[in-house]
Amino acid sequence: MTCIEANRLIGPWLDDELDVRSTVDVEGHVARCPACGREKEEILALRETAREKLPRFDPPPGLEERLLRSVRAEAVPRLRPARRWLREAALMAAAAAVAIVATSTVRPGADASSEIVDAHLRSLQAGHLTDVASSDQHTVKPWFQGRIDFGVPVRDFAAQGFPLIGGRLDMVDGRPVAALVYGRRQHLINVFVGPVADRDRPVRADSTRGYRVSSWAQGGLKYRLVTDVNAADADLLVALLRGP
């Protein structure tokens, strides 16, 4: 066996991947050839350093439980029949709203806000606030996967006074959007997230029927936040959602 042949096989030999015949050949060559002997020693030294000294990234506490929770949430049937009925009703309502917009001369901005407020009010009806009730962003975020065809950024802001309550699917402008629900003392805040924004847009806020609606676009997604909390609190959550 030549050094070139042996050199190719030293790694697989030390990895126990050779058949008996090749093993005998390589062993014999390495025993006689100092250069190939050094090759062997270096591979073993590298292995030893890697096994003994490389940081071992153990899963942080709680990760296993979070992953298991998200799997269990996934195992629950996706849509309960009552919900499906509600969603179809919402779809029809949304279609009707679109039809009205098409034939009316109302300012489009005002009408869009009005529909968002309707969606907010619908969500306050008993039993329809959240499809997935969890303050854990690692539970809410994956819940949307497979139900909606875009990634929804989900973060909890409990530390800043806006605990995440959960998420649900909703219909706005006749298409499915993700709705994130946050709490602020006794009040509720709906954040509707949907595609598609071709470019970022700054925040625009206005009031419709006593509800504050803040709209912006960021990272390819449209955001609309609806709430009856005061303007300062609403703006605070907008700033948190938009990030630094």
Added chain:
Amino acid sequence: MPASTSLPEFEETLRAHLPAAHHLARWLTRTQADAEDALQEAVLRAFRSFDRLRPTSPRAWLLRLVRNCCYDLRKQREREGESALEEEALPPDADSPVLGMPAESPERRLLRMADARALEDALRDLLPEYREVFLLREIEGLAYKEIAEVAGVPIGTVMSRLSRARAQLRTSMVATERETA
């Protein structure tokens, strides 16, 4: 929809292989948050196909999903314009049995720490395709056949990648040692 009867079995699989999956994800992504996102996505994908596939080697199958999710996330981060320089510094390895040994002299300890750092840096410098093969072989102890399954390449490619990874690691570690000496 997987039947609920498979849930306990899946949970057992996940528990058994989570340390390896997390370790791989941590080495194939830039931050702990990215590693957890990739794991989360991989675990859900795994659960959705668990009943259908009934993998013969659950470890290789799960690691493959984790690996693919890590690559997806890397690509996404690259599109978002994050540069490789923003890679998160690794946390100090507090639990390392080597660093924690009290009987060591300061000089020897320093040398050992330098060694670990040199290997870490060298590994980070490798292309992820080489890095993963080295880690799966030397740390997780996977056979070539399993590595081929995880990386989705033929065994011959595993062999040549592993050989190149070892050569590159040795070269750059020797270079670092000479610099510091």
